[in-house]
């Protein structure tokens with residue numbers, strides 16, 4: 181038989197507990213190499229849209245809060261355009277990187293609420309922020325999405341949420357408003373409330 | 381101009397049999413951190429097909445020189461070049477993407493508040509570096525060979541010498557963190573983290589060979605480590621019904 185001459189993706193390995201050294205050295209306190217950490221904000225001054233703050237924790241199957249987790253987020257601007265697309269808000273860079281507090285385990289994302297971007301079939305996806313989660317004990321980065329409980333009509337019409345077969349699990353993807361402009365979003369790695377993770 | 385990886389288009393699905401599964405009990409921390417439900421399968425959308433871009437303006441002149449980039453005084457250890465290419469599944473270079481690394485110092489100690497190993501910190505070694513791939517997909521670091529270190533898992537587990545790699549593609553769905561190991565290290569076969577990779581061929585993809593052609597005489601040895609990212613599907617025929 182002929183050979184397809186295709187390469188395999190490099191196998192993933194855990195980020196381990198010391199991921200901050202390489203990805204967030206200033207957050208860790210290792211100042212002196214990079215002037216600033218990358219991804220401290222997904223936007224610049226003047227970004228259009230509703231400014232929001234999302235806080236949460238990542239919780240393991242024993243109920244322990246992860247204090248060594250690092251998360252990256254990627255999102256569209258308020259009109260649903262991704263950076264680089266025609267018409268995109270030049271003040272939205274879209275990507276952020278944040279870690280759990282070493283003591284409390286809480287992480288925080290200050291951003292703007294994204295708009296609806298089209299799915300491959302042309303239907304609009306609900307406003308969402310994609311997350312990629314790495315930590316010690318996580319062998320390959322976990323992919324999930326933050327959607328918003330206060331976007332019920334868009335959620336109901338979202339072709340991605342429609343892929344979640346067990347409808348009661350959609351609730352694990354919804355951030356809930358705790359005050360105007362402030363949302364809460366915990367991620368559960370295991371258990372009854374296990375967050376929906378995607379194979380994309 | 382090399383034929384480079386396409387920067388747009390649907391991502392080819394991950395081969396989950398090639399990557400480590402989430403639940404790997406010999407690596408104990410995975411037991412409570414592995415999702416237990418099946419992943420929800422989703423073809424890539426615009427969200428995963430787009431991603432952040434980093435310009436060379438983020439780089440300082442010593443960012444890829446871990447021997448000097450902390451204090452300007454040289455770190456202690458065996459000087460090595462670590463170089464390679466970032467490729468897609470068709471072996472086309474992926475240019476202009478960010479590669480970040482971190483590692484222990486020559487004694488096996490990390491500059492991290494959570495690492496209490498008794499090997500000393502090197503005052504001139506932070507252990508982080510970054511580079512952006514060239515038009516031919518190449519990157520290069522100058523560093524010291526990291527020491528092996530013990531870690532709390534089973535009663536006497538040691539990490540082989542390794543460098544952690546964080547790699548961006550052109551889409552957020554290509555994000556990858558992995559580790560590079562060194563040819564000939566007897567601790568590789570014993571390591572429960574290495575052995576989360578299901579196949580020997582997969583492990584072999586993470587072991588960098590000694591590269592004497594890139595070594596600099598009377599200066600440093602070299603290791604070559606190519607990284608492969610998920611590819612994008614080539615659209616040969618539009619998957620669209622007549623009249624639509």
Ligand SMILES: [Fe+3]
Nearest residue numbers: 196539542544
């Ligand atoms: Fe390590």
